[in-house]
Amino acid sequence: MTGTKGLFVSLEGIDGSGKTTQARLLAERLREAGREVVLTREPGGSPGAEEIRALVLQGDTDRWSAETELLLFTAARRDHLERTIRPALVRGAIVICDRFADSTRLYQGLSRGNLRGAVDTLHALMIGVEPDLTLLFDMDPELALSRAKARATAEERFEDFGLGLQQKMRAGFLGLAAEFPERFHVIDAGRAPEVVAQDAAAALEARA
Incomplete structure (x- = not known):
């Protein structure tokens, strides 16, 4: 993210791929090394965005159209970015x-229609930044879906779309990794969490 002194790292993957665990492990490793780390999530990461999170991740699969979801996610992201x-x-x-x-480019832009252009246009207008590194x-x-369903939380709206969506x-x-190779680093998440964590840390150290 140009014009800043820090480093912006996003973690992506399908539901159940271990992102949340790896985000925590990476944050712990960096804090032990003396770095200030802000560990956050989307949707969410700020009070207003967390309220929107409850709207989009809970309820029936047909609760919102992809277009409405796109607007909700973008609103949450803008608040998260600002605050x-x-x-x-x-x-x-x-x-x-x-x-x-x-x-958002995938879950709203690809999953239930051809909205990628709308996602990118709205992102350019209202967000305008990309991470420095995406893991x-x-x-x-x-396997990822079975892991995700085993969590048995209230936030399973997207998991309920099933294996086809995964x-x-x-x-x-x-x-996307092929489209933005300068930003993406792909990690095999099917291995032991500690091995995956080593790869994630090495990728960040190479970019920092």
Whole structure:
């Protein structure tokens, strides 16, 4: 993210790929090394964005159209950017964010229609920034879905779309990695968490 002193890192992948665990492990490692780290997530990461999170991640699969979801996610992201991400970067912190705009490019832009152009246009108008580094945790969609469903939380609206969506999203994420190779680093997330964490830390150290 140009014009700042910090480093903005996003973690992406299909549901159940271990992003949240890896975000926590990476933050712990950096803090032990003496770095200021802001560990955050999307949707969410600020009070207003967390309220929107409850709207989009809970309820029936047909609760919102893809177009409405796009507007809700963008509103949450704008609040998150203003109140959490940008202030942290300005003071030199490392921001580790569990999902960012790439998830919207796929879950709303690809999953239920051809809205990628609308996603990118709205992102350019209202957000205008990309992470410095995106770690993509790649794994088998069937295994990831079983992991995600085993969590048994209230936030399972996207998991309820089933294996077909997981497969489509995996292909979409790998497509984004090919589209933006200077920003993406793909990590095999099907291995032991500590091995995956080593790869994530090495990728960040190479970019920092």
